[in-house]
Amino acid sequence: MSHELDPRWNRRELLAAGTVLAGGLVVGTPRAGADTEVETNIADFMKVPRGPHAIPGPFPGKVVRVVDPRALRDEKVDGKVVGEMFEKGITKLTGRNMRESFKLFFTPDDVVGLKVNPVGAPLIHTKPELVDAAIRWLVDGGLPKKNIVIWDRFDGMLKDAGYTAERFPGVRIEGLQTMDETGSSWRTADGRHVSEDRFDRDAFYFAKGVVGKGVRGYKDDEFYLNQHVFAGEHSYFGTLVTRGLTKIVNLAAFKNTGNGISMATKNLGYAAVCNTGRLHQPVFFRVCTEVVAAPWVRDKLVLNVTDGLRGQYDGGPDKNEKFVWPLSTLFFATDPFAADMVCHRLVVEKRKEMGVTVNEHPRFTEYLHYAEKLGLGIADPAKLKLHTVRA
């Protein structure tokens, strides 16, 4: 039976548990850095009993990488090879065949969200060929195509990256945020944000005193609201995430963001909620742990596949050809923090190999260790189990 979390039920439970936000309950926050001073509602998330599919899932600390140079030839992705890599990755991760692996994570009545990363297309986004492979697996397992949703934060970016109804017939494609029907305005005629009702006011990530006003780079509140829908201390989860999906398959892209990475946990941490512009400066990477720790993500995120067909080791998260290389690799894990720690280390290795200065300050991986403290995954390199499958 699939596990579906009712956000309203959780909120009641939180209130019943007496975890009032103003009470300042903060557990296991990172060890250093300014962001430790920001109070969030992570304690509330951690008080909710974990669902049966909660991360780190059945394989904590285990990461499978499948390498096949045939996957990318003359700059073109070979969908057939990617499909073979996908099968090798899943079966190596679970130790089961594809059908049994499906049963490990899903039931045919699930609604499965495929979280892609469209930023950096056509070089360094989640490749449609990987999404094809995931869809084939789900459909072969018995999931109706209409129960599959390719999603991201902004629908316009999905379209620009090639995630269209024509390319993926029968599958839903949905951005948490959209514009009006003309594609030219964020607001309805009566001034409401077009996307307001796409976010669940009962499910939120709270960061005390961190609001979307005066955020560097945003010229005024109006502009911030257009981009982020809300501007207060709450970043609401997308209704698709809280009520629409019962499972999430996280298909991130292999890329850096500054000295850190923008892969599995950032793909969800900064996309499952709105009002994120306010969070970058004060609590940047911590969001990747705490938003993923929320029950609406944590209990539904059954699989992470990081698309490293190409990798980008510098200049990210947007594409930069100068730092892209054919990695020809897919990474598989039920534990997103293990996947990110493995990939972070690979990015650092690559940067050193290429002569790029590496700033290895602990703050760039602290959020991963923090997740381990919270029991959400494994980040300690000594505990990670990396399995490599080569063509």
Place this chain on the structure above:
Amino acid sequence: MTPLLAAALLFAAAGSGDLALLPPDGAAGGFRRAEATQVFPGAELYGHIDGGAEIFFEFGFERVTVQRYRRGEDEVTLELYRMSDPLAALGVYLGKCGRETPAAGLDARHTAGRHQLMMVRGDFLVIASNETGRETVAPALVGMAHDLVARIPAAPLPDVFAALLPERRVAGSERLIRGPLALGAFITLGDGDPLQLGGRITAASAEVEDAKGRRTVIVAPYPDEATAAAAATSLRAGLDPAIAVLREEAEGFVFRDYSGRFGRVARAGSRITVEVGLTDAP
């Protein structure tokens, strides 16, 4: 195009995004403008860049003009980033360009590849992207850059790297720094703006190799000695807790960083020099 005409175009462009600078229909082998031109002034850059906009603001950003061009199934996106000054444009460019691979005959600092071309000219950083990745489109990126070079006058640049001896510099390692984001590529010295550059003072950095070994050297020139002294005091007071000071010196200190490498901060008059990445303690 004469310099006078280019200057006139530049002036005309300033009032309307930078539409007047855009290559016309038929440019670069038959590409035509597709969709409306988009202009993202000031803070609206966030409406164009999802991740990575902050570095533009740190250096000084005015607006970006974005135009898509199509030729059959081929598509090119041209982005004209008008920065606050030529050094701001160069600063962002140096952080993005990697090892430069110039195309022959293009009279502006640039790097060209199959997927992207980046160029710096005057106050502008130009990025042309081949959206389909087809190899046959790459020459069009260069063609559009040629068109832009004719429309954007070059601007003289001060030799901001003069303090970093050319004979010791590792070629291609030069960078500019105006705040914590650019500095953070090398080292985290503390929260906020550790060198107090404020987006106005332009520090220069480069990899240097000599008898002391290979390291990154950052030189920050302040307007006067008092400002430099205040910045040095602030840096020492707010030093990142993961950095251990090994030795205090008259106008600075020697440290070991979180990676086990060594460095030194030294102020001399109105200049602060930071060395990072040394394998042995200085």
